[in-house]
Amino acid sequence: MGEKVNVIIFEGGNPESPVEKIMVQVRYAVLLDNISKMKEVKEIDKIFLSTNYQELAREAASLGVEVIETSSSEDFHFGRMLQSIINDHGLDNVFYVGGASVPLIQPEELSRICKILMSGSKVLLSNNSQSADLVAFRPTHLINEINLPAMDNMLANILRDEAGFELELMPMSLGVSFDLDTPTDILVLAASSFAGEHTRETINNMDLDLTRLLQAKKVLAGYYEDIILMGRIGAPVIAHMNTSLKCRLRIFSEERGMKALGRLDQGEVEAMMGFFMEEVGVKKFFRYMEKVAACAFIDSRVLFAHYKLSLTESERFYSDLGMYHKLKEPFAREFTYESVHSNIPVIFGGHSLVSGGLWALTDEVSSGIDY
Numbered sequence: 001m002g003e004k005v006n007v008i009i010f011e012g013g014n015p016e017s018p019v020e021k022i023m024v025q026v027r028y029a030v031l032l033d034n035i036s037k038m039k040e041v042k043e044i045d046k047i048f049l050s051t052n053y054q055e056l057a058r059e060a061a062s063l064g065v066e067v068i069e070t071s072s073s074e075d076f077h078f079g080r081m082l083q084s085i086i087n088d089h090g091l092d093n094v095f096y097v098g099g100a101s102v103p104l105i106q107p108e109e110l111s112r113i114c115k116i117l118m119s120g121s122k123v124l125l126s127n128n129s130q131s132a133d134l135v136a137f138r139p140t141h142l143i144n145e146i147n148l149p150a151m152d153n154m155l156a157n158i159l160r161d162e163a164g165f166e167l168e169l170m171p172m173s174l175g176v177s178f179d180l181d182t183p184t185d186i187l188v189l190a191a192s193s194f195a196g197e198h199t200r201e202t203i204n205n206m207d208l209d210l211t212r213l214l215q216a217k218k219v220l221a222g223y224y225e226d227i228i229l230m231g232r233i234g235a236p237v238i239a240h241m242n243t244s245l246k247c248r249l250r251i252f253s254e255e256r257g258m259k260a261l262g263r264l265d266q267g268e269v270e271a272m273m274g275f276f277m278e279e280v281g282v283k284k285f286f287r288y289m290e291k292v293a294a295c296a297f298i299d300s301r302v303l304f305a306h307y308k309l310s311l312t313e314s315e316r317f318y319s320d321l322g323m324y325h326k327l328k329e330p331f332a333r334e335f336t337y338e339s340v341h342s343n344i345p346v347i348f349g350g351h352s353l354v355s356g357g358l359w360a361l362t363d364e365v366s367s368g369i370d371y
Contacts, residue, residue, distance in 0.1 A: 003045070003092055003093060003118075004043055004044060004045035004093070004114075004118075005043055005044050005045065005093045005094070005095050005114040005117055005118065005136070006044075006045050006046045006047075006048065006089075006091045006092075006093060006094055006095070007038055007044055007046070007047045007048065007094075007095045007096075007097060008048045008050070008082065008085055008086075008091075008094055008095070008096050008097070009031065009034075009035075009047065009048065009049045009050070009096075009097045009098075009099065010049075010050045010051070010078065010081070010082075010096075010097075010098060010099060010152065011027065011028075011031055011049065011050075011051045011053065011056065011099035011100065012050070012051045012052040012053060012070060012076070012099075013052075014052075016314070017312075017314035017317075019183060019314050019317040019318060019321065020313060020314050020317065022183065022186070022206065023180075023182075023183065023186070023317070024053075025202055025206075026100070026180065026186050026189075026199065026202055026203060027099055027100035027180055028053070028055075028056055028100075028202075029196075029198035029199045029201070029202040029203075030100035030103040030180055030196070030198070030199050031049075031056065031060075031099060031100050032059065032060070032063075032198045033103070033195075033196030033197060033198045033199050034097070034100070034102065034103070034105065034196075035047060035049075035060060035063050035065060036063070036196070037105065037106065037107045037110060037196075038107075038110060039063070039064070040107040041107050041110045041111045041114065042111070043110075043111055043114035043115060043118065044095075044110070044114060046066055046089075047064070047065045047066065048065070048066045048067075048068060048085055048089070049065050049066070049067050049068070050067075050068045050070055050081055050085065051067065051068075051069065051070065052069065052070045052071060052076075054069070057069050066089075068081075068085060077148070077150055078148075078149060078150055078151055078152050078155075079143075079147075079148025079149045079150060079155070080148055082096065082143065082148075082155075083143050083144065083148055086140045086141075086143055087144070091140055092138060092139060092140060093114075093117055093118060093136075093138045093140070094136065094137060094138070094140045095110075095113065095114065095117065095134075095135075095136040096134070096135045096136070096152065096155065097133075097134055098133035098134070098152050100180040101133040101134060101179045101180065101181075102127075102133075102134060102175060102176060102178070102179070103178065103179075103180045103189065103194075103195065103196070103199060104174050104175050104178045104194050104195070104356075104360065105175035105176060106175055109171075109173060109175045109176065112171065113125060113134075113136055113170055113171075113176075114136070116136075116168070116170075117136045117137070117138060118138075120138075121138075121139070122138070122139065122164075122165060122166075123136070123137060123138055123165075123168070124136075124137045124156065124159055124160060124165035124166065124167050124168065125137070125167075125168050125169070125170050126156035126167060126168075126169065126170065127169070127170045127176040127177065128153075128156075128169075128355075129167070129169060130157070130256055130257030130260050130261070131153040131154075131256075131257055131259055131260040131351070132152070132153055132155065132156040132157075133152055133153060133179060134170065134176060135152070135155050135156045135159075136170075137156075137159055137165065142159065142163040142164075142165075143159075143163075145162065145163055146158050146159060146162040146163050147162065151259070151260075153259055153260045154260050157260060172236050174356065174359050174360055174363050177236070177237070177355055177356035177359045178352070178355075178356030178357065178359060178360050179351075179352035179355070179356050180352070181350050181351070181352040182316070182317060182320050182349050182350045182352060182353065183317050183320045183321050184213075184320045184321075184347060184348065184349035184350075184352075184353050184357065185349065185352050185353065185356075185357055186203065186206075186208070187208060187210060187213050188213065188353075188357050188360050188361060189203060189360075190203045190206070190208050190210060191210045191213050191214055191217065192360060192361075192364050193364065194360060194364070209321075209322075212322070212340075212345040212346070212347060213345070213347060215295070215345040216295045216297070216345040216347055216361075217361060217364075217365055219247075219294045219295040219344075219345065220245055220247065220295075220361060220362065220365045221245075221365045222246070222247070222294070223246050224246050224247060224248055225247055225248070225293075225294040225295070226247075226248045226249075226250055226292060226293040226294055227247050227248065227249055227250065227293060227294065227295055227296070227297070228250045228251075228252075228289055228292070228293040228295070228296035228297070228298070229249055229250070229251045229252070229253070229296075229297050229354060229358070230251075230252050230273055230296065230297070230298045230299060230302075230354075231252075231253070231254070231255075231298060231299020231300070231301070231302045231303075231351070231353075231354050232253065232254070232255060232256045232257075232258070232299050232301075232302060232351045232354060232355070233251055233252075233253035233256075233299070233354050233355075234253070234256065234355055236355075236359075237354065237355055237356075237358050237359050237362075238251065240358075240359055240362055241358060241362050244362050244363070244365075244366040245362055245365060245366060250292060250293055252272065252273055254271050254272060254273070254302060255269050255270075255271060255302045255305070258302070258305065264305055267308060269302065269305035269306055270306055271302050271303055271305075271306040273302075273303065273306075274302075274303050274306030274307060275306075277303070282331070282334045282335055282338055283334075283338060285338075286338040286339070286342050286346070289342070289344065289346070290342060290343045290344050293344060294344055295344050295345045295346070295347070296344065296345075296346045296347070297347045297349070297353060297354055297357075297358060298339075298346065298347070298348055298349075298354075299349065299350060299351055299353060299354045300316070300319060300320070300335070300348045300349070300350070301316070301350050301351070303335070304316065304332065307331055309329055309331065309332060311329060311332060315327055315329070315332065316350075318336075319332055319335070319336045319348055320348045320349055320350075322336060322339060322340040322348075323336070324336035324337040324340060336348070
């Protein structure tokens, strides 16, 4: 078994709108909870945090984290910063964690990942085969032999393809699959019994409308209700739902890896459900869903990309929350309006909703809690 593992966390941004600032508040709390968990893991040596949030930097430093403060400029480059931290500090075993990407991970899971990393001379682990936000690898000097990725979700695949690693997936669980990426993920946490101390305190102080999500949870807890899953749906969450719930799934999975494979940036995303909506119109699309299912979980980013919409992050977040009155783009406004006024609960979100979000909802519903 090799030396202990060093954790590198990246968290930062330039939030401007109120909804983005809400996300930052919760991510901040999650990160502090995660640092506390990491401090419990004997296989972890040092924890590094790269951030442009000064208050977060001060609080993390008080917990014994080594902080690398960055500027808020737009020329920040993920790969170059990661390479710099590894080389400057002579790190051999690295576990990269994307900000608040694992709000429900437990110390035991962190320990298990570290043990797998330390068990071999050349190891690469990630939580997703196409778009990872958890990446553990050694030897780390091989980062100097690759084209450094601008985004973290490309790191694992580039290390595999250019540095000769064999990519191994981390043991699948709620902890490694649930991400905090959109306001919908906050709603999932708020409506659950999950979340750490800092996170729960922060969420409890927010005025969140959980109506549609609670309605959807009742459907999940029902007896062979039809549930629509649409977007970047992976096999693990499908298997988990089929094993744990009494439901019928109507699934349309498409455009997995659209970010990591560059399809989004190159405008190449095409969705069958997008073409269908073009043919029948938004209103009829929702009426059809109401005929065949009792609720729907939709990764709206695939449809937005299909329609080549240049929405800001805050606009996507407002859509997730059903706040159509804040949207000016015609399709996004109508699409969001119809979701709010549908006869069935329709939940919008990103990839995190239809992966870890559904995993979290399934775990809580299958635990037998009465809604």
